[in-house]
Amino acid sequence: MNNDIISPENLVYKKPELMNDTAMHYCAGCSHGVVHKLVAEVIEEMGMQNKTIGVSPVGCAVFAYRYLDIDWQEAPHGRAPAVATGIKRLWPDRLVFTYQGDGDLACIGTCETIHALNRGENIPIIFINNAIYGMTGGQMAPTTLIGQKTATCPYGREPELHGYPLNMTELASHLTGTCFVTRQSVENVASIRKAKAAIRKAFDASMKGLGSSLVEIVSTCNSGWKLSPKQANDWMEEHMFKEYPKGDLKDTTNL
């Protein structure tokens, strides 16, 4: 019986210590949970559990502070980079990161995001892009794909009516203040490992004072997309990666 091997010395994987036992409010299969685990793992591996302040957004991740046992500030909608600037400038030896969705970062908080990145604030920004507004029930996001149906573009996004998808990560890569700009995803083990390495690099860069980082995670919102979690992953691979191709867009960190 394989179950005989269940004992601490044979442990190879468990959820990170920093992630507490509170049941997460996210829908089944939501990418947020995976990224939360990665953030927790990276903080633990850096040994920064006692010196980290997270800034959570408005949107689905508003309650991130319930799940990771670090100090948190929940920012007004879109303002997380400004809130993080206030913390980091005053506590430069702390690890201060923001965790934001596409509505928060690429729409209402575009100004704060671009300026914090361009000032080279030593803050890593985790950007969850699932091309839809999850928390409010599946409305159009700035990153919604052309033709994609949402509650506020039920016949599909049309450029004449709704404009074009906003590629914030490309924009960020052109800003002098950024040191590391990358686009990742978390739909399978290989992608998750790469995304974790990217988060680690961004967090390390902030503690070395190299400037701001943007780690976009192209994500699924299977509830908003009205697909099963598996189908959502497939849809993301087929459609999202065309508009939002994965890979490092800028890396001056030498890390």
Added chain:
Amino acid sequence: MGKILGAVVINEDRCKGCALCVDACPKDVLALAGRKVNVHGYPYVEAIKADDCIGCASCGIVCPDGCITVYRKKKD
């Protein structure tokens, strides 16, 4: 040559039945537990072929809710 043995422990009450682990498992160890639901009313995942597990941890890594703990041992 030693055989790799693996085992998974699933926190059924934390599981939401998204089944991403079922898809990630290379050995088809996991499956949704029929019509059963947990305390939150979610269907949940079970190890239906526990002895086929190789402890690769793919299920644990892709699990968004951190429900799965994985063990592995090389058997001589």
Added chain:
Amino acid sequence: MEKKEVTLMKGNEAVAHAMIRCGADAFFGYPITPQSEIIETLALLKPWETTGMVVLQAESEVASINMVYGGGGAGKRVITTSSSPGVALMQEGISYMAGAEIPGVIVNVQRGGPGLGTIQPSQSDYMQATRGGGNGDYNVIVLAPASVQEMADFVDLSFELAFKYRNPVMILSDGVIGQMMEKVVLPPIKPRRTEEQIAKECPWATIGRPSSREPNIMTSLELKPEVMEEINIHLQEKYQLAKDTETRCEITDCDDADYVIVAFGSAARITEKSMEIARKRGIKVGLFRPITLWPFPEKELRKTVAGKKGILVAEINAGQMIEDVKLAIGNSLPTAHFGRLGGIVPDPEEIVNALKTKLIDNE
């Protein structure tokens, strides 16, 4: 004894000097007339090289107030300054600060509105300041300086109140006080607090979680209405304590007066001259100057005006503080308002005339 440094400077400059001297940790702000001298003075003084104070020009007032949210939530003494249209933009952040119980100081050097309005002085943000200003049931403690000296002195006082109540505090000034130059004794030098002091004095601050405590979380969000009501009740109890203990006012020549002029900030300064003119003409007038606009010194006002013939509320707006005056005294005696609008600063003579035509002639 420490030698007092008497200098001549603008109200705006005095605020900048006071911040550095009273151990502020950071200033975040965005230029706007008539208060840009504050950030300009800070940039010239370079406090980051002396006290270590952070000075950062933000991309907007929205960003400024959220930097205050972040720094204040992490236990630091953080201040921002602006003028009316900029303070309007800050209302979201101020509401969130009140909800999350984050201390911080906002200086509003008011100008005329509505909208972009004018760059000339005004007191037309009284209602916004004293009623909270943003969404939700909350209050901000509001101090109204009437001199360059008070501009300087109120900075440290505001920080003390902000941390005592874990609430935003506003210094509601205007273009007159910000731009005028007069003698000022700069406040004593106070060092910035150390990390150990902050950890001890602000156990709620998000400065990184030692394993000995639960995570600290700054948030104004609570989806359960029963819990949200409890949070609101807690806030209201805090505001009640401020109402009971923090009212401040200045009462001048009211004992023998027949009439009392109620005025704050620059309007009170002008009224001092009006009193002189009126008394020369045989009209016995006193001045009641609320220093805290919220909490409003209701009890003090009731006591001061008891038995008088009438009250004139002189403001540089269309009639805002007069509502608080009426809430305090009811219909117990005749009450009239005098105001100039749109950035016009009243003349002392105009106030005397208003007293005569609106109150004395009607008797």
